[in-house]
Amino acid sequence: MYEEMIALLIIVCIIVWTVVLIKYLHENKKYKNSSYGKQSSKSFWKTISNQGARGEYRTSLVIDDAPLKDKMIFNCYIPNRNGDKTEIDMIMLCNKGIYVIENKNYSGWIFGDEKSKNWCETLKGKKYFFYNPIKQNKSHIKNLEKMLKVGDEKYISLITFNANANLKKVSTESQNVYVIGYNKLKQFMKDQLDKSDVLTDEQIEEIYQKLLPGTQLSDAEKQEHIERIRKTYKK
Template sequence: MKLLGVKSFQSIPQNKSVKTKSYAQENQEYYESIIKSNSFNFNDRFNICPNKSDLGDYGEFLTFKEIVRWSSNYSYNYKILRNLNIGTHCEIDLVWIHETGIYVFESKNISGLICGNENSNQWHQTLNNRLKKQLYNPIFQNNGHINALKRILGNNYFYCSIIVFSERCVLDEIPSNTHSRIITKRNYLKSKLTEKITSEQSKLSIAQIEALYRKLLPYTYASQDIKQKHSDYINKKYGNKDNNDDDVDLPF
Protein backbone atom coordinates (compact mmCIF):
# COMPACT_ATOMS: atom_id res chain seq x y z
CA MET A 1 0.00 0.00 0.00
CA LYS A 2 1.54 3.30 -1.08
CA LEU A 3 0.37 6.55 0.44
CA LEU A 4 0.32 9.42 -2.03
CA GLY A 5 -0.25 13.11 -1.51
CA VAL A 6 -3.68 14.57 -1.00
CA LYS A 7 -4.86 15.94 -4.31
CA SER A 8 -5.88 19.57 -4.18
CA PHE A 9 -9.56 20.27 -4.70
CA GLN A 10 -10.27 22.15 -7.91
CA SER A 11 -10.83 25.85 -7.48
CA ILE A 12 -14.46 26.84 -7.05
CA PRO A 13 -15.93 29.65 -9.12
CA GLN A 14 -16.39 32.87 -7.16
CA ASN A 15 -20.14 32.98 -7.74
CA LYS A 16 -20.79 29.68 -5.99
CA SER A 17 -21.09 29.57 -2.24
CA VAL A 18 -19.61 26.37 -0.85
CA LYS A 19 -18.11 25.33 2.43
CA THR A 20 -14.36 24.91 1.99
CA LYS A 21 -12.88 21.75 3.43
CA SER A 22 -10.04 22.15 5.86
CA TYR A 23 -6.62 20.63 5.36
CA ALA A 24 -7.37 18.12 8.12
CA GLN A 25 -10.70 17.14 6.53
CA GLU A 26 -9.07 16.59 3.14
CA ASN A 27 -6.43 14.37 4.72
CA GLN A 28 -9.00 12.45 6.74
CA GLU A 29 -11.13 11.67 3.69
CA TYR A 30 -8.10 10.65 1.64
CA TYR A 31 -6.70 8.25 4.24
CA GLU A 32 -10.16 6.83 4.99
CA SER A 33 -10.46 6.00 1.29
CA ILE A 34 -7.18 4.08 1.50
CA ILE A 35 -8.49 2.10 4.45
CA LYS A 36 -11.76 1.25 2.73
CA SER A 37 -10.02 0.05 -0.42
CA ASN A 38 -7.46 -2.12 1.39
CA SER A 39 -7.90 -5.87 1.13
CA PHE A 40 -6.86 -6.37 4.77
CA ASN A 41 -10.24 -4.96 5.85
CA PHE A 42 -11.80 -8.34 5.08
CA ASN A 43 -9.88 -9.86 7.98
CA ASP A 44 -10.43 -7.12 10.54
CA ARG A 45 -12.95 -9.14 12.52
CA PHE A 46 -10.19 -11.66 13.23
CA ASN A 47 -7.68 -8.92 14.00
CA ILE A 48 -5.14 -11.18 12.38
CA CYS A 49 -4.10 -11.95 8.84
CA PRO A 50 -4.61 -15.56 7.68
CA ASN A 51 -1.45 -15.57 5.57
CA LYS A 52 1.44 -15.57 8.03
CA SER A 53 3.80 -14.07 5.43
CA ASP A 54 1.64 -10.92 5.56
CA LEU A 55 1.60 -10.56 9.35
CA GLY A 56 4.03 -7.64 9.33
CA ASP A 57 2.18 -5.74 6.61
CA TYR A 58 -1.13 -6.41 8.30
CA GLY A 59 0.15 -5.09 11.62
CA GLU A 60 1.34 -1.91 9.90
CA PHE A 61 -2.08 -1.53 8.27
CA LEU A 62 -3.86 -1.89 11.63
CA THR A 63 -1.58 0.74 13.17
CA PHE A 64 -2.23 3.07 10.24
CA LYS A 65 -5.95 2.45 10.63
CA GLU A 66 -5.87 3.24 14.35
CA ILE A 67 -4.17 6.57 13.67
CA VAL A 68 -6.70 7.56 11.00
CA ARG A 69 -9.66 6.51 13.15
CA TRP A 70 -8.23 8.44 16.11
CA SER A 71 -7.70 11.51 13.93
CA SER A 72 -11.37 11.54 12.96
CA ASN A 73 -12.19 12.76 16.48
CA TYR A 74 -9.93 15.81 16.19
CA SER A 75 -9.18 18.62 13.77
CA TYR A 76 -5.41 18.31 13.90
CA ASN A 77 -3.36 18.80 10.75
CA TYR A 78 -1.21 15.86 9.71
CA LYS A 79 0.23 13.72 6.92
CA ILE A 80 1.07 10.01 6.86
CA LEU A 81 3.73 8.12 4.94
CA ARG A 82 4.30 4.39 5.01
CA ASN A 83 7.26 2.18 4.08
CA LEU A 84 10.07 4.68 3.73
CA ASN A 85 13.31 3.15 2.48
CA ILE A 86 16.32 5.29 3.33
CA GLY A 87 19.26 3.54 1.73
CA THR A 88 19.42 -0.23 2.06
CA HIS A 89 19.71 -0.43 5.85
CA CYS A 90 16.67 1.57 6.97
CA GLU A 91 13.01 0.78 6.29
CA ILE A 92 10.54 2.78 8.37
CA ASP A 93 7.05 1.33 8.86
CA LEU A 94 5.14 4.58 9.25
CA VAL A 95 5.81 8.28 9.77
CA TRP A 96 3.06 10.57 11.05
CA ILE A 97 3.89 14.24 10.50
CA HIS A 98 1.59 15.94 12.96
CA GLU A 99 1.32 19.56 13.98
CA THR A 100 2.83 18.61 17.35
CA GLY A 101 5.84 16.80 15.90
CA ILE A 102 7.14 13.87 13.87
CA TYR A 103 5.99 10.46 15.14
CA VAL A 104 7.90 7.41 13.93
CA PHE A 105 6.14 4.05 14.26
CA GLU A 106 7.64 0.58 14.43
CA SER A 107 5.05 -2.21 14.29
CA LYS A 108 5.68 -5.60 15.91
CA ASN A 109 2.77 -7.85 15.01
CA ILE A 110 3.83 -10.79 17.15
CA SER A 111 2.37 -12.75 20.05
CA GLY A 112 3.72 -14.36 23.21
CA LEU A 113 5.47 -12.90 26.23
CA ILE A 114 7.79 -10.03 25.31
CA CYS A 115 10.52 -8.85 27.65
CA GLY A 116 13.68 -6.80 27.36
CA ASN A 117 15.47 -3.86 28.88
CA GLU A 118 16.53 -0.53 27.52
CA ASN A 119 20.18 -1.33 26.92
CA SER A 120 20.06 -4.97 25.80
CA ASN A 121 20.80 -5.60 22.16
CA GLN A 122 18.21 -8.39 22.05
CA TRP A 123 14.74 -8.76 23.53
CA HIS A 124 13.00 -12.10 24.03
CA GLN A 125 9.72 -13.57 22.84
CA THR A 126 8.41 -16.56 24.78
CA LEU A 127 5.43 -18.62 23.67
CA ASN A 128 3.87 -21.57 25.53
CA ASN A 129 6.54 -21.36 28.24
CA ARG A 130 9.40 -21.90 25.80
CA LEU A 131 11.81 -19.43 24.31
CA LYS A 132 10.74 -18.94 20.75
CA LYS A 133 13.19 -16.39 19.44
CA GLN A 134 15.07 -13.20 20.03
CA LEU A 135 14.24 -9.89 18.44
CA TYR A 136 16.46 -6.89 17.97
CA ASN A 137 15.78 -4.23 20.60
CA PRO A 138 12.96 -2.18 18.99
CA ILE A 139 14.12 0.92 20.86
CA PHE A 140 17.50 0.71 19.12
CA GLN A 141 15.77 -0.09 15.85
CA ASN A 142 13.42 2.89 15.89
CA ASN A 143 16.13 5.22 17.19
CA GLY A 144 18.06 4.26 14.08
CA HIS A 145 15.04 5.18 11.98
CA ILE A 146 14.75 8.56 13.70
CA ASN A 147 18.45 9.26 13.20
CA ALA A 148 18.02 8.52 9.49
CA LEU A 149 15.13 11.00 9.34
CA LYS A 150 17.20 13.61 11.17
CA ARG A 151 19.88 13.33 8.50
CA ILE A 152 17.23 14.29 5.95
CA LEU A 153 15.05 16.73 7.90
CA GLY A 154 17.42 18.06 10.53
CA ASN A 155 17.38 18.16 14.32
CA ASN A 156 15.09 21.15 14.79
CA TYR A 157 11.91 19.10 15.21
CA PHE A 158 10.34 17.07 17.97
CA TYR A 159 10.65 13.36 17.13
CA CYS A 160 8.76 10.69 19.06
CA SER A 161 9.37 6.95 18.77
CA ILE A 162 6.22 4.83 19.00
CA ILE A 163 6.64 1.04 19.14
CA VAL A 164 3.36 -0.82 18.68
CA PHE A 165 2.96 -4.49 19.59
CA SER A 166 0.05 -6.79 18.76
CA GLU A 167 -2.94 -7.14 21.07
CA ARG A 168 -2.05 -10.84 21.23
CA CYS A 169 1.16 -10.38 23.18
CA VAL A 170 1.99 -9.68 26.81
CA LEU A 171 4.54 -6.94 27.51
CA ASP A 172 6.56 -7.86 30.58
CA GLU A 173 9.58 -6.12 32.08
CA ILE A 174 9.96 -3.60 29.29
CA PRO A 175 11.24 -0.01 29.63
CA SER A 176 8.89 2.74 30.76
CA ASN A 177 7.58 5.36 28.38
CA THR A 178 9.35 8.70 28.19
CA HIS A 179 8.62 12.12 26.69
CA SER A 180 10.02 10.97 23.33
CA ARG A 181 9.13 7.27 23.40
CA ILE A 182 5.96 5.18 23.71
CA ILE A 183 5.87 1.37 23.84
CA THR A 184 2.34 0.00 23.77
CA LYS A 185 0.00 -2.67 22.49
CA ARG A 186 -2.21 -1.68 19.59
CA ASN A 187 -5.44 -1.85 21.62
CA TYR A 188 -4.05 0.91 23.85
CA LEU A 189 -2.67 3.03 21.02
CA LYS A 190 -5.60 5.46 20.83
CA SER A 191 -5.47 6.25 24.54
CA LYS A 192 -1.69 6.67 24.40
CA LEU A 193 -2.01 9.00 21.42
CA THR A 194 -4.68 11.04 23.19
CA GLU A 195 -2.52 11.34 26.28
CA LYS A 196 0.54 12.30 24.25
CA ILE A 197 -0.92 14.65 21.64
CA THR A 198 -3.11 16.59 24.05
CA SER A 199 -0.07 17.26 26.25
CA GLU A 200 1.93 18.76 23.37
CA GLN A 201 1.67 22.20 21.83
CA SER A 202 1.37 22.71 18.09
CA LYS A 203 4.82 23.21 16.60
CA LEU A 204 4.33 22.80 12.85
CA SER A 205 2.24 24.90 10.50
CA ILE A 206 0.37 23.43 7.53
CA ALA A 207 3.11 24.75 5.25
CA GLN A 208 5.82 23.08 7.36
CA ILE A 209 3.90 19.77 7.46
CA GLU A 210 3.52 19.88 3.70
CA ALA A 211 7.20 20.70 3.16
CA LEU A 212 8.37 17.86 5.41
CA TYR A 213 5.96 15.47 3.71
CA ARG A 214 7.18 16.43 0.24
CA LYS A 215 10.78 15.98 1.35
CA LEU A 216 10.10 12.42 2.58
CA LEU A 217 7.69 11.35 -0.15
CA PRO A 218 10.41 10.20 -2.62
CA TYR A 219 11.60 7.64 -0.04
CA THR A 220 8.27 5.79 -0.34
CA TYR A 221 9.05 4.99 -3.99
CA ALA A 222 11.90 2.56 -3.38
CA SER A 223 12.81 0.30 -6.29
CA GLN A 224 12.50 -3.46 -6.01
CA ASP A 225 16.31 -3.58 -6.02
CA ILE A 226 16.51 -1.37 -2.92
CA LYS A 227 13.80 -3.40 -1.18
CA GLN A 228 15.58 -6.65 -1.98
CA LYS A 229 18.91 -5.30 -0.75
CA HIS A 230 17.24 -4.20 2.50
CA SER A 231 15.68 -7.65 2.92
CA ASP A 232 19.03 -9.32 2.22
CA TYR A 233 20.73 -7.05 4.75
CA ILE A 234 18.15 -7.86 7.46
CA ASN A 235 18.28 -11.58 6.73
CA LYS A 236 22.06 -11.61 6.93
CA LYS A 237 22.27 -9.56 10.12
CA TYR A 238 19.22 -10.75 12.09
CA GLY A 239 17.99 -13.94 10.44
CA ASN A 240 15.34 -14.60 7.81
CA LYS A 241 12.69 -11.88 8.20
CA ASP A 242 10.37 -13.73 5.78
CA ASN A 243 10.36 -16.91 7.82
CA ASN A 244 7.75 -15.60 10.24
CA ASP A 245 6.31 -18.63 11.99
CA ASP A 246 4.35 -16.65 14.57
CA ASP A 247 1.19 -18.58 13.80
CA VAL A 248 1.03 -20.97 16.75
CA ASP A 249 -1.90 -19.12 18.26
CA LEU A 250 -3.75 -18.32 15.05
CA PRO A 251 -7.37 -19.53 14.70
CA PHE A 252 -6.66 -21.10 11.30
Protein backbone atom coordinates in the same frame (compact mmCIF):
# COMPACT_ATOMS: atom_id res chain seq x y z
CA MET B 1 -36.26 -36.08 2.90
CA TYR B 2 -32.70 -36.46 1.62
CA GLU B 3 -33.33 -34.02 -1.23
CA GLU B 4 -34.78 -31.49 1.21
CA MET B 5 -31.67 -31.71 3.39
CA ILE B 6 -29.41 -31.18 0.37
CA ALA B 7 -31.47 -28.19 -0.71
CA LEU B 8 -31.30 -26.72 2.82
CA LEU B 9 -27.56 -27.27 2.94
CA ILE B 10 -27.12 -25.47 -0.37
CA ILE B 11 -29.21 -22.54 0.86
CA VAL B 12 -27.16 -22.33 4.06
CA CYS B 13 -23.91 -22.39 2.07
CA ILE B 14 -25.16 -19.64 -0.23
CA ILE B 15 -26.14 -17.47 2.76
CA VAL B 16 -22.78 -18.03 4.48
CA TRP B 17 -20.76 -17.23 1.36
CA THR B 18 -22.91 -14.18 0.67
CA VAL B 19 -22.23 -12.87 4.17
CA VAL B 20 -18.50 -13.55 3.74
CA LEU B 21 -18.45 -11.79 0.37
CA ILE B 22 -20.32 -8.75 1.71
CA LYS B 23 -17.93 -8.52 4.67
CA TYR B 24 -14.92 -8.85 2.38
CA LEU B 25 -16.19 -6.14 0.02
CA HIS B 26 -16.87 -3.86 2.98
CA GLU B 27 -13.37 -4.40 4.42
CA ASN B 28 -11.82 -3.97 0.97
CA LYS B 29 -13.56 -0.60 0.56
CA LYS B 30 -12.42 0.41 4.05
CA TYR B 31 -8.86 -0.52 3.12
CA LYS B 32 -8.91 1.53 -0.08
CA ASN B 33 -10.15 4.57 1.84
CA SER B 34 -7.54 4.22 4.58
CA SER B 35 -4.26 6.12 4.58
CA TYR B 36 -2.42 2.79 4.33
CA GLY B 37 -4.47 1.55 1.38
CA LYS B 38 -4.14 4.81 -0.53
CA GLN B 39 -0.37 4.75 -0.27
CA SER B 40 0.36 1.02 -0.51
CA SER B 41 0.87 -0.77 -3.81
CA LYS B 42 -0.43 -3.97 -2.18
CA SER B 43 -4.01 -5.12 -2.64
CA PHE B 44 -6.23 -5.66 0.40
CA TRP B 45 -5.84 -9.43 0.07
CA LYS B 46 -2.03 -9.27 -0.10
CA THR B 47 -1.97 -6.97 2.92
CA ILE B 48 -4.12 -9.13 5.18
CA SER B 49 -2.29 -12.26 3.99
CA ASN B 50 1.06 -10.89 5.19
CA GLN B 51 1.57 -10.79 8.96
CA GLY B 52 3.78 -7.71 8.96
CA ALA B 53 1.64 -5.69 6.55
CA ARG B 54 -1.54 -6.76 8.35
CA GLY B 55 -0.18 -5.49 11.66
CA GLU B 56 0.86 -2.18 10.13
CA TYR B 57 -2.54 -1.74 8.52
CA ARG B 58 -4.42 -2.40 11.76
CA THR B 59 -2.21 0.03 13.62
CA SER B 60 -2.74 2.64 10.90
CA LEU B 61 -6.53 2.36 11.32
CA VAL B 62 -6.24 3.41 14.97
CA ILE B 63 -4.04 6.34 13.97
CA ASP B 64 -6.45 7.32 11.18
CA ASP B 65 -9.21 7.60 13.78
CA ALA B 66 -7.12 9.78 16.09
CA PRO B 67 -8.30 13.40 16.47
CA LEU B 68 -5.09 14.76 14.96
CA LYS B 69 -4.53 16.56 11.69
CA ASP B 70 -1.79 14.39 10.28
CA LYS B 71 -0.06 12.98 7.23
CA MET B 72 1.10 9.37 7.14
CA ILE B 73 4.11 7.80 5.46
CA PHE B 74 4.37 4.00 5.22
CA ASN B 75 7.32 1.70 4.52
CA CYS B 76 9.64 4.59 3.81
CA TYR B 77 13.21 3.92 2.68
CA ILE B 78 15.78 6.56 3.65
CA PRO B 79 19.60 6.67 3.45
CA ASN B 80 21.51 5.34 6.45
CA ARG B 81 25.03 6.04 7.69
CA ASN B 82 26.46 3.15 5.63
CA GLY B 83 25.28 4.63 2.38
CA ASP B 84 22.56 2.00 1.98
CA LYS B 85 18.88 2.37 2.80
CA THR B 86 16.88 1.59 5.91
CA GLU B 87 13.12 1.03 6.05
CA ILE B 88 10.82 2.77 8.53
CA ASP B 89 7.43 1.13 9.10
CA MET B 90 5.38 4.27 9.66
CA ILE B 91 5.89 7.99 10.12
CA MET B 92 3.09 10.22 11.35
CA LEU B 93 3.57 13.92 10.70
CA CYS B 94 1.42 16.32 12.70
CA ASN B 95 1.67 19.60 14.57
CA LYS B 96 2.73 17.70 17.70
CA GLY B 97 5.86 16.29 16.06
CA ILE B 98 7.30 13.54 13.91
CA TYR B 99 6.13 10.17 15.22
CA VAL B 100 8.49 7.43 14.06
CA ILE B 101 6.57 4.20 14.49
CA GLU B 102 8.08 0.72 14.62
CA ASN B 103 5.31 -1.87 14.51
CA LYS B 104 6.08 -5.30 16.01
CA ASN B 105 4.07 -8.46 15.30
CA TYR B 106 4.94 -10.66 18.25
CA SER B 107 2.71 -12.73 20.52
CA GLY B 108 2.91 -13.90 24.11
CA TRP B 109 4.75 -12.12 26.92
CA ILE B 110 7.21 -9.38 26.00
CA PHE B 111 10.14 -8.42 28.23
CA GLY B 112 12.63 -5.63 27.61
CA ASP B 113 14.10 -2.29 28.64
CA GLU B 114 15.67 0.63 26.87
CA LYS B 115 19.31 -0.36 27.40
CA SER B 116 19.28 -4.09 26.66
CA LYS B 117 20.60 -5.23 23.28
CA ASN B 118 17.80 -7.76 22.84
CA TRP B 119 14.24 -8.18 24.06
CA CYS B 120 12.48 -11.45 24.80
CA GLU B 121 9.22 -12.94 23.59
CA THR B 122 7.93 -15.82 25.73
CA LEU B 123 5.42 -17.98 23.90
CA LYS B 124 4.15 -21.44 24.85
CA GLY B 125 6.99 -21.94 27.29
CA LYS B 126 9.72 -21.00 24.80
CA LYS B 127 11.83 -17.86 24.66
CA TYR B 128 12.62 -16.00 21.45
CA PHE B 129 14.94 -12.99 21.30
CA PHE B 130 14.77 -10.00 18.98
CA TYR B 131 16.76 -6.78 18.63
CA ASN B 132 15.74 -3.98 20.99
CA PRO B 133 13.11 -1.99 19.00
CA ILE B 134 13.91 1.20 20.94
CA LYS B 135 17.51 1.05 19.72
CA GLN B 136 16.26 0.18 16.24
CA ASN B 137 13.96 3.20 16.20
CA LYS B 138 16.66 5.45 17.65
CA SER B 139 18.78 4.60 14.63
CA HIS B 140 15.84 5.41 12.33
CA ILE B 141 15.43 8.81 13.97
CA LYS B 142 19.14 9.62 13.64
CA ASN B 143 18.98 8.84 9.93
CA LEU B 144 15.80 10.88 9.55
CA GLU B 145 17.25 13.90 11.33
CA LYS B 146 20.37 13.75 9.16
CA MET B 147 18.06 13.99 6.17
CA LEU B 148 15.46 16.47 7.45
CA LYS B 149 17.47 18.69 9.86
CA VAL B 150 14.45 19.88 11.88
CA GLY B 151 15.75 19.32 15.43
CA ASP B 152 15.96 16.18 17.59
CA GLU B 153 13.33 17.45 20.02
CA LYS B 154 10.61 17.18 17.36
CA TYR B 155 10.76 13.36 17.14
CA ILE B 156 8.65 10.88 19.10
CA SER B 157 9.78 7.25 19.09
CA LEU B 158 6.73 5.00 19.22
CA ILE B 159 7.01 1.20 19.39
CA THR B 160 3.68 -0.57 18.88
CA PHE B 161 2.85 -4.24 19.46
CA ASN B 162 -0.08 -6.15 18.04
CA ALA B 163 -3.12 -7.32 19.99
CA ASN B 164 -1.61 -10.77 20.68
CA ALA B 165 1.33 -9.34 22.60
CA ASN B 166 1.30 -8.87 26.37
CA LEU B 167 3.83 -6.25 27.48
CA LYS B 168 4.64 -8.07 30.69
CA LYS B 169 7.73 -6.14 31.78
CA VAL B 170 8.79 -3.33 29.47
CA SER B 171 10.41 -0.08 30.62
CA THR B 172 11.60 3.16 29.02
CA GLU B 173 13.72 5.99 30.41
CA SER B 174 14.16 8.63 27.73
CA GLN B 175 11.74 11.43 27.00
CA ASN B 176 9.59 10.98 23.88
CA VAL B 177 10.10 7.21 23.81
CA TYR B 178 6.97 5.08 24.16
CA VAL B 179 6.17 1.37 23.94
CA ILE B 180 2.45 0.79 23.50
CA GLY B 181 0.28 -2.30 23.17
CA TYR B 182 -2.47 -2.28 20.55
CA ASN B 183 -5.26 -1.99 23.15
CA LYS B 184 -3.76 1.22 24.56
CA LEU B 185 -2.85 2.89 21.29
CA LYS B 186 -6.18 4.67 20.85
CA GLN B 187 -5.88 6.40 24.23
CA PHE B 188 -2.24 7.26 23.58
CA MET B 189 -3.19 9.04 20.35
CA LYS B 190 -5.91 11.01 22.14
CA ASP B 191 -3.43 12.07 24.82
CA GLN B 192 -1.21 13.67 22.18
CA LEU B 193 -3.73 16.49 21.82
CA ASP B 194 -2.47 17.92 25.11
CA LYS B 195 1.04 18.41 23.73
CA SER B 196 2.25 21.76 22.41
CA ASP B 197 2.62 22.26 18.67
CA VAL B 198 6.18 22.02 17.35
CA LEU B 199 5.54 21.91 13.58
CA THR B 200 3.56 24.21 11.34
CA ASP B 201 1.32 22.97 8.54
CA GLU B 202 3.90 24.26 6.05
CA GLN B 203 6.70 22.30 7.72
CA ILE B 204 4.58 19.14 7.74
CA GLU B 205 3.92 19.45 4.00
CA GLU B 206 7.60 20.12 3.27
CA ILE B 207 8.71 17.05 5.26
CA TYR B 208 5.99 14.93 3.66
CA GLN B 209 7.18 15.83 0.16
CA LYS B 210 10.79 15.00 1.10
CA LEU B 211 9.85 11.56 2.43
CA LEU B 212 7.25 10.51 -0.13
CA PRO B 213 9.77 9.41 -2.81
CA GLY B 214 11.11 6.89 -0.28
CA THR B 215 7.80 5.03 -0.41
CA GLN B 216 7.96 4.57 -4.19
CA LEU B 217 10.80 2.09 -4.62
CA SER B 218 10.43 -0.65 -7.22
CA ASP B 219 9.91 -4.27 -6.18
CA ALA B 220 13.46 -5.03 -7.33
CA GLU B 221 14.89 -2.31 -5.08
CA LYS B 222 12.84 -3.57 -2.12
CA GLN B 223 14.02 -7.15 -2.72
CA GLU B 224 17.62 -5.94 -2.89
CA HIS B 225 17.12 -4.27 0.50
CA ILE B 226 15.69 -7.50 1.98
CA GLU B 227 18.62 -9.56 0.70
CA ARG B 228 21.10 -7.04 2.12
CA ILE B 229 19.44 -7.27 5.54
CA ARG B 230 19.53 -11.08 5.44
CA LYS B 231 23.24 -11.06 4.63
CA THR B 232 23.91 -8.58 7.44
CA TYR B 233 22.17 -10.77 10.04
CA LYS B 234 24.03 -13.87 8.82
CA LYS B 235 27.39 -12.30 9.61
